[in-house]
Amino acid sequence: xxxxxxITACLLGASVAFAHDxxxxxxxxxxxxxVQVSDVLPLPxxxxxxxxxxxxxxxxxxxxxxxxxxxxxxxxxxxxxxxEELKNGVAYDDLAVGKHHVExxxxxxxxxxxxxxxxxxxxxxxHDASAKARLAK
Amino acid sequence: xxxxxxxxxxxAGSALLAVNMPVLASGQPQVLIGMQGTARGxxxxxxxxxxxxxxxxxxxxxxxxxxxxHTVTAYHPSLFGHVRRIPEKAEPFNSxxxxxDDSFELTLTVPGVYDYYCLPHEHAGMVGRIVVGNPGDEGWxxxxxxxxxxxxxxxxxxxxxxxxxxxxxxxAPGLT
Numbered sequence: 001x002x003x004x005x006x007i008t009a010c011l012l013g014a015s016v017a018f019a020h021d022x023x024x025x026x027x028x029x030x031x032x033x034x035v036q037v038s039d040v041l042p043l044p045x046x047x048x049x050x051x052x053x054x055x056x057x058x059x060x061x062x063x064x065x066x067x068x069x070x071x072x073x074x075x076x077x078x079x080x081x082x083x084e085e086l087k088n089g090v091a092y093d094d095l096a097v098g099k100h101h102v103e104x105x106x107x108x109x110x111x112x113x114x115x116x117x118x119x120x121x122x123x124x125x126x127h128d129a130s131a132k133a134r135l136a137k
Numbered sequence: 138x139x140x141x142x143x144x145x146x147x148x149a150g151s152a153l154l155a156v157n158m159p160v161l162a163s164g165q166p167q168v169l170i171g172m173q174g175t176a177r178g179x180x181x182x183x184x185x186x187x188x189x190x191x192x193x194x195x196x197x198x199x200x201x202x203x204x205x206x207h208t209v210t211a212y213h214p215s216l217f218g219h220v221r222r223i224p225e226k227a228e229p230f231n232s233x234x235x236x237x238d239d240s241f242e243l244t245l246t247v248p249g250v251y252d253y254y255c256l257p258h259e260h261a262g263m264v265g266r267i268v269v270g271n272p273g274d275e276g277w278x279x280x281x282x283x284x285x286x287x288x289x290x291x292x293x294x295x296x297x298x299x300x301x302x303x304x305x306x307x308x309a310p311g312l313t
Contacts, residue, residue, distance in 0.1 A: 042206045042234030049177055049204065110178040111261035113205050114234065118260050122177070137203075 022099050028072035030054050037065065041114045046070070050078055050124065051135040061116045062092040067124075067135060074098050075131035079123040080116045083109075099127045106132070167195040167242075170265065172209075172235065172255065174202035181205065181258045183265035187296035187307035192270050196243045200235040207263070208232050208256040209241050212281070220286030222252035224278035245269045249278035250298055254291070262294040268301045 024031060037053040038045040046052050051067035067076035077098040082090075106124040110116075126132050168190060174181040181202065190196070198209045212222035213229035223229065224247040232241035234256075245251060248270030255263040270277065282298060296307040 042236065044204065044206070044237055047204050108177050108179065111174070111181050111263075112258050113178060114257045117257045 025066060025098050026074050028052060028054070028068040028074070030066055033058065034066065037115065043114055048137045049135055050122075051075055053078070059095075061120070062095060064096050064098055066098045069131070069134040071134075073134075075127055075135055077102075077125045077127070080110070080120050081123065082116065082118045082120040084118055086121075097125065101127055103127060103129050103131065167197050170196060170198045172198060172200045172202055172207040174205050176204065178205055181207070181255065181261055181263045182309040182312075183255070183263065184308060184312065185265075185306035186294075186309045187266045187268070187301040189268045189301050189305050190245070192246045192248055192274075193244060194269075196245070196267070198232065198235070198241045198243070200237050200239050203237050205257075206234045206236050207258065208234055209243070209265075210254055210256050212252045212254065212284070217256070220284050222250075222281035222284045222286075224249035224251070224276075225280065226276065226278065227251065247278065248274035248276050250281040252281045252284075252295060259291060260288075262290055264291060264294050266295045266298075266301065268298055271302065 029036065033056045034054040035057060036045075037043055037055055040057070043053075050065070051069055052072075054066045054068070055063055061080055061082060063077075063079045065078040065080065066074055067078055069075045079092065079095055081092050102125045104126045106122070106126070108122055108124075109119065110122050111119055126135075168188065170188065171184040172181075173184050183198075200207050209230065209232040210216055211227075211229040211231065212219045214221055215229050216231050227245065227247040227249070230243055230253075232243075235241060245267060246269070249268075251267040251269065253265050253267070266281075272279065279298060285292070300307055
């Protein structure tokens, strides 16, 4: 019984920690401390497969990065985790999400780019069924 | 005129390059080098990876990767503290970040071996080698091939000077 209560308390605590007013992030641009990635790094404004990215610099390198489609709708939350760091025992726990509903997740290798130069994994959470197609190009 | 096997292969290599060689307004041929990557960025590379040119050839690097930015950066102590891997008498070069469809023009005149890399993608082995002229040319400097100072995965990414001179150009593994 005590164990069950502890688990319930932990889950409640976690849900409070992750809960946020997702309507504030629904359309581009999200408020500070988020910055548009292409404003601070030499990258295209719209990245095929990821969208127009915003990130809170304090959360680099993992993110979350918020990916918006061409109409400015939040379509994906992306994490970038350097493989070397993972191998060295670094864990990226309790990362926030841009939107609570996740339709599908893609995980793939990326050789690097400005901002996250070391080879890393992209973890892409698509927030609705057509998000992936809207972000494709 | 009797051509040596190497000279014959150089001519053949030059002929292959001709399909990738527009002509400048001045009439001088310009050799293109693409900066490329897969759609999701799993692989990035210079194409060609290794290239043989005559001294004074105009080179143009073009970013053909829609989802990434790249640089053309010489291995030189004045640039990010790298060991020198270009001829001692050559000027170091650095394009800065090139967004998709941006380009960078470069002309190399000192005979020898020039190694360069992409700043955000060196870890991924995105490097290139240009051989200007031929061994025996006055001022030839191939100290790059003995310079060391790189991680193994980067060092092994360079094609050999002999392969470059033999074929005129080499491409990244897996490309035909």
